[in-house]
Amino acid sequence: MSETRIDVNALAEQLLGPYAEVRKASRARAARPELQRDPSLPMDAHRARVLEQLGILVQEQAVQRAFPTEFGGHDDHGGSLASFEELVAADPSLQIKAGVQWGLFAGAILHLGTAEHHAQWLPDAMSLKTPGAFAMTEIGHGSDVAAVATTATYDEDTEEFVIHTPFKAAWKEFLGNAALHGKAATVFAQLVTKGVNHGVHCFYVPIRDENGEFLRGVGGEDDGLKGGLNGIDNGRLHFTNVRVPRTNLLNRYGDVAADGSYTSPIASPGRRFFTMLGTLVQGRVSLDGAATSASKIALQIAVTYANQRRQFNSTSDTEETTLLDYQRHQRRLLTRVARTYASSFAHDDLLDKFDAVFSGREDTDEDRQDLETLAAALKPLSTWDALDTIQESREACGGSGYMAKNRFNQLYSDLDIYVTFEGDNNVLLQLVGKRLLTDYASEFRKLDTGAVARYVAKQVGSTALHRFGLRGVGQSFADVSDERKSANFFKDPANQRALLTERINAKVVEVAGALRAAGKDPVKAATAFNENQDLLISAARDHGQLLRWEAFTAALAKIQDPATKEVLTWLRDVFALSVIEDDLGWFLANGRLSMQRARTLPEYINRLLARLRPHAQDLVDAFGYTQEHLRAEISSGIEGQRQDEAMEYFRRLRASDNAPVSEKSLRKSGAKA
Amino acid sequence: MSETRIDVNALAEQLLGPYAEVRKASRARAARPELQRDPSLPMDAHRARVLEQLGILVQEQAVQRAFPTEFGGHDDHGGSLASFEELVAADPSLQIKAGVQWGLFAGAILHLGTAEHHAQWLPDAMSLKTPGAFAMTEIGHGSDVAAVATTATYDEDTEEFVIHTPFKAAWKEFLGNAALHGKAATVFAQLVTKGVNHGVHCFYVPIRDENGEFLRGVGGEDDGLKGGLNGIDNGRLHFTNVRVPRTNLLNRYGDVAADGSYTSPIASPGRRFFTMLGTLVQGRVSLDGAATSASKIALQIAVTYANQRRQFNSTSDTEETTLLDYQRHQRRLLTRVARTYASSFAHDDLLDKFDAVFSGREDTDEDRQDLETLAAALKPLSTWDALDTIQESREACGGSGYMAKNRFNQLYSDLDIYVTFEGDNNVLLQLVGKRLLTDYASEFRKLDTGAVARYVAKQVGSTALHRFGLRGVGQSFADVSDERKSANFFKDPANQRALLTERINAKVVEVAGALRAAGKDPVKAATAFNENQDLLISAARDHGQLLRWEAFTAALAKIQDPATKEVLTWLRDVFALSVIEDDLGWFLANGRLSMQRARTLPEYINRLLARLRPHAQDLVDAFGYTQEHLRAEISSGIEGQRQDEAMEYFRRLRASDNAPVSEKSLRKSGAKA
Structure with missing residues (x-):
């Protein structure tokens, strides 16, 4: 071993980065068994456990950080992410389901909606009273969001948007909270009014009633078992002429007046689209x-x-x-x-x-x-x-x-x-x-x-x-x-x-x-x-x-x-x-x-x-994780103990009269003799 | 598309290689649902299912190929491997558990034992009457087999070998069939007789009685859940002065006479060791x-x-x-x-x-x-x-x-x-x-x-x-x-x-x-x-x-x-x-x-x-696998159907009067005007 040692504590502190205290608090949470994954649980029980864990995060005020102070948040965007990231040490399913609820679903309301939307939906999204899905991806259009085929057509007569899935490739897919827990969804669809398609916009759409039954026109499927993240209830959603009020359009970057006329603070449809997506970075x-x-x-x-x-x-x-x-x-x-x-x-x-x-x-x-x-x-x-x-x-x-x-x-x-x-x-x-x-x-x-x-x-x-x-x-x-x-x-x-x-x-x-x-x-x-x-x-x-x-x-x-x-x-x-x-x-x-x-x-x-x-x-x-985070038997020192025990055994054996000699060494000395 | 097409059938036949017929027969087996993995099964049920599947292979004479004709085999070594390999398409657990039973356990008896051993143990190993573990690896010595610490010390008085695990690092580990199903094991240990260690040899050691209880001196643990291959009951074994008859030494490359004197057809201990291991290639x-x-x-x-x-x-x-x-x-x-x-x-x-x-x-x-x-x-x-x-x-x-x-x-x-x-x-x-x-x-x-x-x-x-x-x-x-x-x-x-x-x-x-x-x-x-x-x-x-x-x-x-x-x-x-x-x-x-x-x-x-x-x-x-082997929804043509349906929808929409125009194209033509 070299004589000089690095300063592990100082380095560990530096590695915690600009949100060290928030990160430490989140790591302390991730070290608690009740927030961790139980590898023995099958999918259904794992999903239920993670939903419960989200509830614990709400109770402990661990999810409000990114939201405006008027809703009990701290307007602390960087710290909020640092905090969520560390949940990966407890269970990646917990990290991602929290991300779906507060980053994507509530995040879309916050960043794409305006004051009225915030007042109306943010408190319940933040408190988990409304678990929500983020319905952007379609089975036929993964990364190509601009090409989603779901439509939201404005009906001037009723002042409603009609959300519709025109074919199977347009089913919303892989959505966390969609299979079981989601009560609402932020749905991305082509906004059509007065015969013009203004591109992809986001709509707040209730999907399930209090009993967990799909509302009229909404359907879906459970994605079932996945390669991992099985603590999250991913699923598909589709919409058959589902009507929502005009004001359910999250209208920060594009709005439709009662008469159906479209306005946007961003003239270019391309730049408007990328600006909307950018808020979800x-x-x-x-x-x-x-x-x-x-x-x-x-x-x-x-x-x-x-x-x-x-x-x-x-x-x-x-x-x-x-x-x-x-x-x-x-x-x-x-x-x-x-x-x-x-x-x-x-x-x-x-x-x-x-x-x-x-x-x-x-x-x-x-x-x-x-x-x-x-x-x-x-x-x-x-x-x-x-x-x-x-x-x-x-x-x-x-x-x-x-x-x-x-x-x-x-x-x-x-x-x-x-x-x-x-x-x-x-x-x-x-x-x-x-x-x-x-x-x-x-x-x-x-x-x-x-x-x-x-x-x-x-x-x-x-x-x-x-x-x-x-x-x-x-x-x-x-x-x-x-x-x-x-x-x-x-x-x-x-x-x-x-x-x-x-x-x-x-x-x-x-x-x-x-x-x-x-x-x-x-x-x-x-x-x-x-x-x-x-x-x-x-x-x-x-x-x-x-x-x-x-x-x-x-x-x-x-x-x-x-x-x-x-x-x-x-x-x-x-x-x-x-x-x-x-x-x-x-x-x-x-x-x-x-x-x-x-x-x-x-x-x-x-x-x-x-x-x-x-x-x-x-x-x-210096990475700073403890055994509670690592949770691997071989990082506990067990291997060192086994090796020490073995070496001690052989040391004693060599010191005794009973040690067998090896045929190999006998042959060598025989050859020499 | 290019005009010339390759000859898929001829190429497929060439890819089947030197044991084409055997491979096809095994693929036909792998296409049957009862031999496949059921992804919904938890570990215990998966283990039981794979054991049953081994029984089906025995019944259908699908495992005898590598063994001598006198035991109902075909002395067909290459064909036997080709056949086992294809089981991976049914379930890798089935392939590997079959490999443990007939490749490693029965293989050790066949290749390291001699005629008496074959007559005594091969039939029950082949028929699965004796499920067996291959006890080579130790937790303290993975790939370094020459250094295993388990000892087999010859006792001239009783004409027995005493199999012993001296410390925890010498526990036999990761052995298929060890956690539940194994009744015997081929155990690799340092052979010591007359105070001389002749290096690693293999011994046939019964480990469980008819009721599945460990025999006296034998102990072990279940490895539990693994990263995969959970249809196999891997586990650990340890031995506390377990006595087996002298003739349980699989003595093809080294033998101990009743008086304890050691003989081997291979003089060099090093070459002897590698020759033994080589039979298990x-x-x-x-x-x-x-x-x-x-x-x-x-x-x-x-x-x-x-x-x-x-x-x-x-x-x-x-x-x-x-x-x-x-x-x-x-x-x-x-x-x-x-x-x-x-x-x-x-x-x-x-x-x-x-x-x-x-x-x-x-x-x-x-x-x-x-x-x-x-x-x-x-x-x-x-x-x-x-x-x-x-x-x-x-x-x-x-x-x-x-x-x-x-x-x-x-x-x-x-x-x-x-x-x-x-x-x-x-x-x-x-x-x-x-x-x-x-x-x-x-x-x-x-x-x-x-x-x-x-x-x-x-x-x-x-x-x-x-x-x-x-x-x-x-x-x-x-x-x-x-x-x-x-x-x-x-x-x-x-x-x-x-x-x-x-x-x-x-x-x-x-x-x-x-x-x-x-x-x-x-x-x-x-x-x-x-x-x-x-x-x-x-x-x-x-x-x-x-x-x-x-x-x-x-x-x-x-x-x-x-x-x-x-x-x-x-x-x-x-x-x-x-x-x-x-x-x-x-x-x-x-x-x-x-x-x-x-x-x-x-x-x-x-x-x-x-x-x-x-x-x-x-x-x-030309790889030649069918949907029964692939068992992936996205290889079934479902994606092509979805795409066709979507394209047909848009074709009709364009042909109709209802197609919305895009804001983007309006702006372009507006700019031109």
Whole structure:
């Protein structure tokens, strides 16, 4: 073990982020058995338990935080999400069902409705008197919300909207609270009045009576058993000419007067639609946080086990090697610890940005777009990483990792859906990619085409310089005699930043060039876009990694303790260099790294991992979860006890006269004799 | 759609491999509901159901195939595995519980026991009169079987072995049939006689009486709920001075006479141990097959859905784009179709090799070692790939992929354990890596050290040539004017083979060089080995990919139909080039590819995928599973019906006078006016 230790307490406090106190309070709640999942419960009992748990949250005033003070809330948007995120440690079903009720259903009333709606429906939504479903997704249109087929047609005679499902593909699907508990729903439908379709709007629609029976015209089905999250009663809903009063239109961004005339504060139907959706970004933000927490939990279990478990003896006849001393095991777990730190710091930035926008502190159109891009870039990475981290952690614990009592499969199955809900990850990254293209294009907004052409020629020239490896060769000649120079290059944050940034720029330039070449014919443009889809999505992913790198690097600056700072710097380097290693072919093929430098990279990462190894336990302990959160037998110390007992047995045996000699050693000494 | 179609029937027949008839019969069985999993059953009922299903297999003579004709078997080793593998389509729990009973428990009696043992125990093991556990793994020693701590000490006075568990880490763990159904166990323990430990041997030990009560000295625990495979009653066993007759030692490879003297046909304790373990290789072989089948099932579901599901409109106002027309979706699914083909053909070779050894046709020590290496190289790849393929397939089906009725999560959870049982994947790959090192070293066995030094110098020279990119630059100058030349390079199988082979050789040379430099001091040698562990494991993985490539390429030669041959050649190219793309950084950094060629690779793969796209459904239909095997609502055509109904609705609406106009188009025409 190294002599210097990191300051675990200070680091733990930093990792709690900008809402540390709220997060701690929520973790304390998640540590209580009555709010946790009982893995023995079948679906029906699990659903009932989670509904009860929502009631406990209401009683303890744990859900009001995001709402206006006039309704007993605190107008604390960032803190509210931090609080909900931590419920993932109790049961992801609880986190998501709470998200459905207070984030989506009540959130739609709050953000899409106006004062009258708030007064009328928010109190009962907040108190759970009205459990509600968020009826946006249709079975035929998952991520393509603009294309939902449910209609809300205004009837001037009765001053009502007629909500209607025209065919089976338009059934609302996968809605939490729809199968059993929901009494009302916020329904997204094409608003049609006076023969004009004004696009998707949201309506407050009662769906069940006091006895839990569907109201007239409303029907549905239970989704039944799912891959996970079985504490939530997901289901389908459909509407057959269901009439609601005109005032049930949540009319903040678009209204219909009694005479059927439509008005909106946002002229462009496209921008109006994205503005409405943008108010619901909190779902994505909180999934980013919850997924990062799940990764922390998995790693805290797996690293603890890897520090106790011994397997095979390589350097000693009497003591087997601890798993985490194996290079491969370090590769498997410590690179993921580094990534999880990056994800955690990036999430804190996202929460800050979210709070700035929703509190109104920084709430321009551009701020909202930045927030949405940030969420769309980070949520895919953290949710995919959570699955990858949980799975690798489970495998790193071998057969024990497969036992339900060690938690991994349960977490994996619950988190699985995070990668495709609140926006399919690939669709979200494509949104980010389009934003990158727009930003790139906006650099030329005021230039004439001649200037654009010159810029492109310059880019091509620069790319050609890279392509022919001239930079690369330069690196090669400079470095070839000294591996240390190569290491110095890689650990320089300016170089890390340059590599991570140039990769995005170069890919975006490439896609933009292909789109420009395709011209304005819609079919040709769509074909060109599709032919570059994979590249554009990879640029978006790279953008997310850069955001994480920047957050991690900014977090380093805040660390006081020198030992902690040094170790965390290694960890940031492992994160950055693993990201580069994962795409090493690109950096080489495009002349951003020399062959010589590229060859030294894996070994340099290995050396950093070996340096981090003595700090591994401290690094995961700083995540701050307790045994009540981990709830895995193998993280309890049981493995260390077993190993100690075994070693003690053999120690005594060797000291006694009864120890059998091995045939192998007899043969060896026989051969010598 | 392309005009030429592949010959699906002929391809399906080829994919069934060398045991086509046996495989079909087993698939017919797997299509019967009474042999399938009922997802609604909780653990206890699921366990009881699978036990019953084993009884059905016995009644239908579906389990005897591998056993000697004198016991009613067919001595058909390869066919037996093919038959068991297909049970994964019914329920992985059924496949694995059958594997425990007839592959492991009865297999140990057959392969480690001798004639008397066969006569005494095989009939009841075959008929399931004696359900049995295979008690090898200990909680403290997963993959390190040589280190199990259970002892079997010979007592000359009573002519008995005393089976004993000295401490908690030595409890036998994760054993199928141990929690409930097992009446006996084949127990692996350190054989001690006359004060000498002769290493791990296997003993037949009765564990429960007719009433299911543990016999005296035997104890255990139920493992309870697992991440999956909950139709199997896994549990722990421990032994407190349990006495069994001397003749309960399964004595094919080592025996103890009444007077306690030990004899073995294999002098070296190490080689004896590996020979014993080698007889149990069938577990790994069958997991390779079952995992490949699971990938086929997942892809058949996901590709079918992707061919029906539409989402977003890019080129048409009235028709949305089919998922599989998106480049990213092709990347996600079709690269995995290619890999699954490669895995399927490689598995056929593995089955052939397995049958050759176990039938005695080709059964030298070297054949056995080759078989073990082959199994250890392929099983990790196919089991990891199965998890990756199932997960990507589930995500490609969005929220629908998460519903239990669409099967993915169930398959994933069951297959999860395949990556760490019958040998942890990383441990298996390390074995392969060591074999690669041995083979490399054996090239020098007869050379003096001077020659070795010269060889190494030559290698270093050649590597240096690569390192300075001289080859690469040569490629660059040759190709730079013509992308087609680059494509011709990549599709040439000789180049594919050379790239895939050189990568392994170069990595092995590098590791061997580091080990040689470390010298013979055990601690230094172990340190050097650990510092190269990740590289060595990656070389082993590369070796597995080469084996798959060779199997795929050999399979192409057998295809008669020209259209099928052409399409399958593209598919082989996608497999090979995806493997190269995944490790592109290595090929560039080590001068095996020029920058120019590397840059053209992703686009060339994309073009191949677009060419394959019209054949996607045929390619997965050739896997040959029916709706009875897939059992996923979304593979039934339901999505196509929904889409057709929706399109028909809009067609009619457009043709009528009632179609609302969109505000967007009004604004556009308004702007024009």
